[in-house]
Amino acid sequence: MATFRSIEWLEDQKALRLLDQRKIPAEISYLTFTSAEEIARAIREMVVRGAPAIGVAAAYGLAVTAWQSKAALLSEVEAEVAAAERLLRASRPTAVNLFWAMDRMAEHIRSSAPATIGEYREALVSGAHDLALKDIEVNKAIGDVAMALIPAEVTVIHHCNTGGIATVDYGTALGIIRIAHEAGRKVHVYVDETRPRLQGARLTSWELDQLGIPHQIIVDGASGMVMKNKKVDMCIVGCDRVAANGDVANKIGTYNLAIVAKEHNVPFYVAAPTSTIDLAMASGDLIEIEERDHEEITVIEGTRVAPEGARVFNPAFDITPARLITGIITEKGIVRPPLAENLKKLFQG
Numbered sequence: 001m002a003t004f005r006s007i008e009w010l011e012d013q014k015a016l017r018l019l020d021q022r023k024i025p026a027e028i029s030y031l032t033f034t035s036a037e038e039i040a041r042a043i044r045e046m047v048v049r050g051a052p053a054i055g056v057a058a059a060y061g062l063a064v065t066a067w068q069s070k071a072a073l074l075s076e077v078e079a080e081v082a083a084a085e086r087l088l089r090a091s092r093p094t095a096v097n098l099f100w101a102m103d104r105m106a107e108h109i110r111s112s113a114p115a116t117i118g119e120y121r122e123a124l125v126s127g128a129h130d131l132a133l134k135d136i137e138v139n140k141a142i143g144d145v146a147m148a149l150i151p152a153e154v155t156v157i158h159h160c161n162t163g164g165i166a167t168v169d170y171g172t173a174l175g176i177i178r179i180a181h182e183a184g185r186k187v188h189v190y191v192d193e194t195r196p197r198l199q200g201a202r203l204t205s206w207e208l209d210q211l212g213i214p215h216q217i218i219v220d221g222a223s224g225m226v227m228k229n230k231k232v233d234m235c236i237v238g239c240d241r242v243a244a245n246g247d248v249a250n251k252i253g254t255y256n257l258a259i260v261a262k263e264h265n266v267p268f269y270v271a272a273p274t275s276t277i278d279l280a281m282a283s284g285d286l287i288e289i290e291e292r293d294h295e296e297i298t299v300i301e302g303t304r305v306a307p308e309g310a311r312v313f314n315p316a317f318d319i320t321p322a323r324l325i326t327g328i329i330t331e332k333g334i335v336r337p338p339l340a341e342n343l344k345k346l347f348q349g
Helices: 036-044 051-068 074-089 096-112 117-149 173-182 199-211 220-229 254-263 339-348
Strands: 007-010 015-019 030-033 153-158 186-192 215-218 234-237 241-243 248-251 268-271 317-320 327-330 333-335
Touching: 007 051, 007 117, 015 051, 030 036, 036 051, 036 074, 051 074, 051 096, 051 117, 074 096, 074 117, 096 117, 117 173, 117 268, 117 327, 117 333, 153 173, 153 220, 173 186, 173 199, 173 234, 173 268, 186 199, 186 220, 199 215, 215 220, 220 254, 234 254, 248 254, 254 268, 254 317, 327 339, 333 339
Parallel strands: 153 186, 153 234, 186 215, 234 268, 268 327
Antiparallel strands: 007 015, 015 030, 241 248, 248 317, 327 333
8 A cells, every 4th residue: 555644743842743634536745834723724624634633633722832932931832822722622523532632631731741842842742742652552452453343255345434644554344344455265245325524425435445354435315325235344433432332423424324233133233442432421412413514515626516504404413322333343342232241341351
């Protein structure tokens, strides 16, 4: 696979470089950011997307703020970073990795106990680097854990994009597919197009093409027909948050796919790093669901496809109830029903 880095710290510029995922597959381009305001906007506008990638990008946003600061006192730089953290936390509400990453950065600074501006800046960079490296390590571990589920020949339905560009590298659900392919499994993937932003058609298909993994794009509404008439072994999706009871928030359309999988007795698996599991959130009913601009639905590539003034409801995510989930694949193992009980045990262990 050609090397495309979704997130890169530019040491010489003390800046963050992001792969502009809005342009794929037509164009592979990068943008450089020198402020938390710019990075927060990049998160909101989906230059960078995918829960793990958002968390790591926000972590680097704190480092960018400290390095670009002109303040002369450590306390002033810390105040600027605190303001940047508030801004970044507000950029997208559903993905818990964003808040998890901010909390891990705060813990890293406390343990580092920097006494000067220079030490503080270095601590923020090293903290963000640690999160980036951990993300790759966790993604590979998720793929290794999942190999127990993957037969020699396997057909998978995948929704949205969960690969190396939604993370630092490898990916979660798509990382499982990649590792299975690299291990010699004969893999075929049905790729949900994933309306309205077409992350499946644009991004997942592009990544699978880079990897040489056979796949076919299907419209989101075709999954029932595919499961009824084709051999489908499993659905594997990623997620943006797992509640304590096992409910899962993921890209809009995931709930529909899970219902169809249940109807056709197709196992439905969720790939989730433990950083995405939020035991403080009792159920999916409590997860804030981001609503996005109506033009994501009414305008495609600059062309209006709906009547002027048409009313729109555009939730970015939906909640898949725990009862529809066969298992949650984490870096620590596969969590099976009863999910509420076994998620708690995962963290106790």
